[in-house]
Amino acid sequence: MYAPAIVAEAFLNGLLTGSVYALIALGLTLVYGVLHIINFAHGALLTGAMFAVWAAHAGLGLDPYLAIPLLTPLFFALGYALQRFVIGPASHGSESNILLVTLGLAIIIENALLATFRSDTRTLATDYGFQSVEFGPLILSKPRLIGFAAAVLVTILLWLVLAHSDTGKAIRAVAKEKLGARLVGIDVGHVYAVTFGLGCACLAIAACLLMPTFYVNPRVGNAFVLVAFTIVVLGGMSSVPGALLGALFVGVVESLSGLYFGDSLGQLGIFLIFILVLLVRPTGLFGAKA
Template identity: 55%
Template sequence: MFSVTLSLLPAGIINGLMFGAIYALVALGLTLIYGVLHIINFAHGAMLMLALYSAYFLFKILNIDPYISILIVTPASYVFGYTIYRWGIGRLSGGRDQNILLITLGLSIILENSALFFFTGDQQTISLPYSYESFDLGFLYLSYPKLISFVASLVICVLLWMLMTLTDLGKAIRAVAKERDGARLVGIDVEHVFAVTFGIGVACLGAAGCMLLPIFYVDPYTGNMFVIIAFTIVVLGGMGSIVGALLGGFIIGVTESVGGLLLGESLGQIGISLIFILILIFKPTGIFGSKV
């Protein structure tokens, strides 16, 4: 029995890496928002759920392949994020940390239950023409959707990294993250940068939602699962660190996959909450982080 499990281990690891790349993308949005705005967006999961539904309906109604939808859902998510921060969260919170947490909590309740109200609680999945085609690695068959999602997630992570390091916008974002008053003094529109950052963070979810849909399912509560996962990755990698989010995503993806293999599907989920608790208790700054 145990040797059978052991022989499945490489497959489990690869599988974990595939999901890990998407987790990283989700966490990237969260860590970016935290790193610049110093706020915790509790509605992150609910916004991912919204992106999944967007991709779902684009496929069902207009028959657009989810991987093409990335080009639609990502910009739409950006606009949604920018708007909701600029005229919603930013104004209503008065800048207090706990207020923002509670307002985004309220937002997640509204989004989740609106989805329940309009789309019902049923789990939805889609099946693509190439859903069951796979790539032979020798020791395992890798389905095309997983492979595409993996590569596309990595590409987006790299693009984001380039945006942050190579462009003027990235420079402005980093300036605001480091020293918001100083940034204001040199003429950066800080409120605009905040909203842009929030928008980019939500745009990451838009892309992640499109890539998750072909290999996962969507229901109004999908986001809940990802909230804990994303927060775990972010504290693991260090709040605000892009590299940390990527690495953390892979670690959590593999832990979940291998944990499920060794402990069974149900108990396997424990790994994530447990890691989250342990890191927060023993090293709240994460692997790459420097401050809480």
């Protein structure tokens, strides 16, 4: 058995990881909730965002945190354009087509990154990358604490936008009843694209928060994408608070099973949870009854 301090630290580290997972899963949840599609390109888009952070740092000398205001609108626009001009028109409204189109996009993005940056793993060097904060016996990484705070903040902001702004209301209207929303004059195609854009904007923020302590290579998104799917399924597919709770839960499970069983088998725990939830309770732990 491990000392309580180590277990507590693993637990807290799991929460910190989980908060960034939440941000990644939020985009997926939003897109699923509104468009009712599973976006297989999500992981590849995250990889793209991480490379963008890396390139902004290597090329322009831009700090990852300062890149947030630059990359967030950029990825919003990218997501908007992808849904409006590629995914929407190409899939002719059928679910299996959307699956295939987003899979195709994932393959394109991942391999275009591979062709451009090659398969080397890259990291960012910042002054604060290895700084830590002490709480009594616990030592936690400072950039990851910042990531936690920022991720929670963004989640709350997004939730407020969905609950109170006109755009948010339109998004929720389309999610609930597409035809009815169209009848009251909501431009459904535009709302779809905005939703997809918001999902990508969340990814850009997640990438900025991840990069100070993480690495990037063209396949890094794959590690996140199944985790994000697990969270989304756990959280009940289209619920924002569900995604946050699911993400924190998965972060803790991963951290603790990594501590007890080693890293590679720690991931196994996540996939098994994923399969079990899908088989036993596809509406998720926090989702409404179907």
